[in-house]
Amino acid sequence: MTDKDKTLSGISRRHFVKASSALAATPLFINRSAFAANPQTSPGTVSSAPEERVVPTCSTFDCGGKCDIRAHVADGVVTRITTRPDNELDEEMPIMRACVRGRGYRKFVYHPDRLKYPMKRVGKRGEGKFERISWDEATTLIADNLKRITEKYGPSSRYVHVGTAVSGGTFSGDAMVRRLLNLTGGHLQYYHSVSMGNTAAATPYTYGAAASGSSLDTLADTKLVILWGHNTTETIFGHSNHYFQQMKQNGTRFIVVDPRYSDTASSLADEWIPLRPSTDNALMDAMMYVIVTENLHDKAFIERHTLGFDENSMPEGVPENESLMAYLTGAKDGIAKTPEWAEPITHVPAQTIRQLARDYATTKPAALIQGWGPQRHNCGERTARGSTLLATLTGNVGVKGGWAAGYGGIGNRKFTTGPEMPDNPVKEKISVMNWVQAADDASKVTPQDGLTGAEKLSNNIRILFSHAGNYLANQNPDINKTIGVLQDESKIEFIVATDLYLTPSAKYADLLLPETSFMERWNIGETWGTGNYLVLSDKLVEPPFEARTDYNWLREVAAKLGVEAEFSLGRDEKQWIEHIWEATRLSMPDENLPTFAELQIQRRHLFKSKPYVAFEDNIRDPDNHPFATPSGKIEIFSKRLYDMHHPEIPALSHYVPAHEGPEDALAAKYPLQLITWKGKNRANSTQYANPWLQEVQIQKLWINPLDAEKRGIAQGDTVKIHNDRGISLVPAEVTQRILPGVVAMQAGAWWQPDANGVDHGGCANVLSSSRITALAKGNSHQTMLVEVAKA
Incomplete structure (x- = not known):
C-alpha cells in the first residue's frame, strides 16, 4: 500500500474504516428522552469525548421533509445520528423529527461501496468496467470533450440531466454545470417536472x-x-x-x-x-x-x-x-x-x-x-x-x-435565490421526457412532441452530464429502449456521471466521478410545501478518499476553458452559500432572516407567517383580483x-379511456394494471444501497389473493412480471391491501439485469411506458399493463 493510498485527499482510510465498522454497534433508533436533557450530550450515554459536537443539519437530497437531524461529530467522523429533542419542540411549527431515511444516513455515507476515485470507462458502455485516473486527467477529459463537441456540433448538443440526489439544496452541482455551459455558449434545456409536471x-x-x-x-x-x-x-x-x-x-x-x-x-x-x-x-x-x-x-x-x-x-x-x-x-x-x-x-x-x-x-x-x-x-x-x-x-x-x-408548494413565497444563472444563448427547450429522442434522432423532436423555442432541434444530444441522478438508466421509463440509445456511442459521444455509488445509471458513464454526500459540503435546505423553515447544511467532515464536490472540480474545468474567473466570481463553496443567503435575506425584509454569521450559530430559521389560502384574493375580491x-x-x-381539438384534452376535464388503461384492447393480453408507490425507505432510488433501509421495506409485488389464486401464486413465490417492454422478477406479497386487477411495487429499486436482460431487482421501469401526455408532454410512468406468472 502506497502513502497515497494510506492517506488520500480528505478523510483517511483509517477514519473511513473506523466509521464504517462502528456502524455495527450503533443503534438505528435512539432514546430521545436521554438526549432531551442535554442536547450536547450523546443520547443514552455519558459523554467521555469532550471534543464531540452535535450539529443540527439536514440532507440536501431531493426529499420534501428536510428533517432536523443531529450529526454527532468527533475526530473528523460522524459517529451517530439523532434527531430533534423534546425540549426544542415548538407548537407553532411541525415537529420536523427525522424519519427512517434521515436516521439511516450514516450507514449510507460510511459504506464500503462508495465510489472513491475518478474513473474512466474501459469496457463497453453499461458493462461497469472502469480504471482509476487522476483528477487532472478527469477535468482535462471534460474540458477537451466540451471543446471538441461544441466546435463540431454546436452548444445545443450539450445537455444536463435530472440530478435528484444533489438538487434538494439551493446550491447544486447540476445548477453549476449549467452555469458553466451558459458561460461557454449555452446548452439544450429541458422543462417540466417528472414529479408533478402534468x-x-x-x-x-x-x-x-x-x-x-x-x-x-x-x-x-x-x-x-x-x-x-x-x-x-x-x-x-x-x-x-x-x-x-x-x-x-x-x-x-x-x-x-x-x-x-x-x-x-x-x-x-x-x-x-x-x-x-x-x-x-x-x-x-x-x-x-x-x-x-x-x-x-x-x-x-x-x-x-x-x-x-x-x-x-x-x-x-x-x-x-x-x-x-x-x-x-x-x-x-x-x-x-x-x-x-x-x-x-x-x-x-x-x-x-x-x-x-x-x-x-x-x-x-x-x-x-x-x-x-x-x-x-x-x-x-x-x-x-x-x-x-x-x-x-x-x-x-x-x-x-x-x-x-x-x-404543491406555497404559492406566495420563494425562499432561497440560488446561484445567479447567466443567460443561455440556446433557446430550444425539450420536455424532460424528450431526451432519449433528442439523443437518438433530433428530427423526431417536434413542437407537437414538446419542442419549444424552435421548429426543429439543430443537433442531437452529444455530451451529457448526470449529477447524482439515477434517472438515466433506472428512473427513466422503458429502460430497455433507453439503453439501446445509451449503448450506441455514435449517438451520445461523452457521458459524465457523478455519484456516491455505482448505480445502474453510473455504469453508462464514460467518465465517473466520486460525489460528496451532504455531510461533506456546504448548502442550505428548504422544505417543500408548508414546512416553513430553512436549515444550514454545512460541511461536517472531509470527503472520503478522493471524492470532491461538483463545484470544486468544475472550477478546474472552467479554468481549462478559460472562464474560471467568470464562473467562480472568486468564491469558494462556503462563500457562494453566504452570498446566496445574504441575497435572499435582502430580498425578503419582512421575514427577518438572520445574517449568515448568525445563521451559523442558530443553524435554522423558522417562518411563522400568517396562514395562506391559495386564490383567496381572487375569491374575496374578484373585481380587483381576477383570475x-x-x-x-x-x-x-x-x-x-x-380550440386544440384534441380528443385526449377535453375542454371539460372528463373521463377518456387511457392508453394501457383497463379498457385498452391490450388488457386482453396483459390484464393487470401495475402501479408503483414512493416508499418510506428511500427518495426515488436514493439510499437504495443502504442495507439498513433495504430491511425497512423489502422489494415485493403486491397482488390480490384473487389474482394470485388464478395464477397459482403463493406468498413469497418469485413471480415474473412482464409485458412487451421487459421482464422483472420479484417475490410476491399476496395481500388484500391491493384492488383485484391491480398489482403494485415500490418505485426506485435498482435495475439488475441478467445476461438475458431479465431484471432481478424489481425495477418497474423495465415495464413502464415512454408515452408522453397530450397536453403537458409529461410523463406517464404509472400507466402500464402487465401479466404476472409464477417464475
Whole structure:
C-alpha cells in the first residue's frame, strides 16, 4: 500500500474504516428522552469525548421533509445520528423529527461501496468496467470533450440531466454545470417536472396559474379531507403528516382514494375507497353528477366566479351542449354520468360514489387533496383538472379549510435565490421526457412532441452530464429502449456521471466521478410545501478518499476553458452559500432572516407567517383580483383547450379511456394494471444501497389473493412480471391491501439485469411506458399493463 493510498485527499482510510465498522454497534433508533436533557450530550450515554459536537443539519437530497437531524461529530467522523429533542419542540411549527431515511444516513455515507476515485470507462458502455485516473486527467477529459463537441456540433448538443440526489439544496452541482455551459455558449434545456409536471401544466387552464397549495395550518378546522392518491405517511411530504395527525386527533374525518391500502390509509383513513388506476375522472364525473342533480352545488359561488357550468355561462363561439351540465346529464352523447355508469369503469360501488359526493358537497369546508401519483398517468392532466372542477362546484376554492387542487408548494413565497444563472444563448427547450429522442434522432423532436423555442432541434444530444441522478438508466421509463440509445456511442459521444455509488445509471458513464454526500459540503435546505423553515447544511467532515464536490472540480474545468474567473466570481463553496443567503435575506425584509454569521450559530430559521389560502384574493375580491384566465374567472370549460381539438384534452376535464388503461384492447393480453408507490425507505432510488433501509421495506409485488389464486401464486413465490417492454422478477406479497386487477411495487429499486436482460431487482421501469401526455408532454410512468406468472 502506497502513502497515497494510506492517506488520500480528505478523510483517511483509517477514519473511513473506523466509521464504517462502528456502524455495527450503533443503534438505528435512539432514546430521545436521554438526549432531551442535554442536547450536547450523546443520547443514552455519558459523554467521555469532550471534543464531540452535535450539529443540527439536514440532507440536501431531493426529499420534501428536510428533517432536523443531529450529526454527532468527533475526530473528523460522524459517529451517530439523532434527531430533534423534546425540549426544542415548538407548537407553532411541525415537529420536523427525522424519519427512517434521515436516521439511516450514516450507514449510507460510511459504506464500503462508495465510489472513491475518478474513473474512466474501459469496457463497453453499461458493462461497469472502469480504471482509476487522476483528477487532472478527469477535468482535462471534460474540458477537451466540451471543446471538441461544441466546435463540431454546436452548444445545443450539450445537455444536463435530472440530478435528484444533489438538487434538494439551493446550491447544486447540476445548477453549476449549467452555469458553466451558459458561460461557454449555452446548452439544450429541458422543462417540466417528472414529479408533478402534468398538474403544473393542466391547472392553469382552470385557474390561470399553476394551482399552488395553501398552508396546511389553514386546515385546522376542516371537517373532511379526501386524500386522493396522496401517500403522505410514507413520503414524509413537507411534514403534512404532522398536521394531518393533529387534525385526526381533533376529529377531522379522512377518506383515502387509492387502489392500494397504503400506510396513509392505515394510519389516517376513516374510509378507504379503492379504484382502478386511470379511471379517476370517471369517479369524479359521477361525483359531480350527484352533486348537481341533488342540488348540492354552491350556486352563488359558481355564478359569481366561474365560466362553463351550464349553457348560460359558456364563452362565445362554442356550439350547444358543451357545458359541464350538458356533459354530466348526457345532453350531447346520451349518457348520463351516473354512479351506475361509473361503477363498472372504476370498480367503485355506485352507492359508495353517491355517498362520497354527498359527504364532500355537504361538509363545509372540505379539502380534496390530490397527490402526485394520479397525475403520473397518461391521463394525468385530466385527473389534475378534474379535482379543480370538484373544488369549484362545492365552493372550496379560495376559502380557509378548502383546497383548490393538487398538493404543491406555497404559492406566495420563494425562499432561497440560488446561484445567479447567466443567460443561455440556446433557446430550444425539450420536455424532460424528450431526451432519449433528442439523443437518438433530433428530427423526431417536434413542437407537437414538446419542442419549444424552435421548429426543429439543430443537433442531437452529444455530451451529457448526470449529477447524482439515477434517472438515466433506472428512473427513466422503458429502460430497455433507453439503453439501446445509451449503448450506441455514435449517438451520445461523452457521458459524465457523478455519484456516491455505482448505480445502474453510473455504469453508462464514460467518465465517473466520486460525489460528496451532504455531510461533506456546504448548502442550505428548504422544505417543500408548508414546512416553513430553512436549515444550514454545512460541511461536517472531509470527503472520503478522493471524492470532491461538483463545484470544486468544475472550477478546474472552467479554468481549462478559460472562464474560471467568470464562473467562480472568486468564491469558494462556503462563500457562494453566504452570498446566496445574504441575497435572499435582502430580498425578503419582512421575514427577518438572520445574517449568515448568525445563521451559523442558530443553524435554522423558522417562518411563522400568517396562514395562506391559495386564490383567496381572487375569491374575496374578484373585481380587483381576477383570475389570470382569458375570462378572468375559474374556467370549468376552457376555450383554449377546446380550440386544440384534441380528443385526449377535453375542454371539460372528463373521463377518456387511457392508453394501457383497463379498457385498452391490450388488457386482453396483459390484464393487470401495475402501479408503483414512493416508499418510506428511500427518495426515488436514493439510499437504495443502504442495507439498513433495504430491511425497512423489502422489494415485493403486491397482488390480490384473487389474482394470485388464478395464477397459482403463493406468498413469497418469485413471480415474473412482464409485458412487451421487459421482464422483472420479484417475490410476491399476496395481500388484500391491493384492488383485484391491480398489482403494485415500490418505485426506485435498482435495475439488475441478467445476461438475458431479465431484471432481478424489481425495477418497474423495465415495464413502464415512454408515452408522453397530450397536453403537458409529461410523463406517464404509472400507466402500464402487465401479466404476472409464477417464475
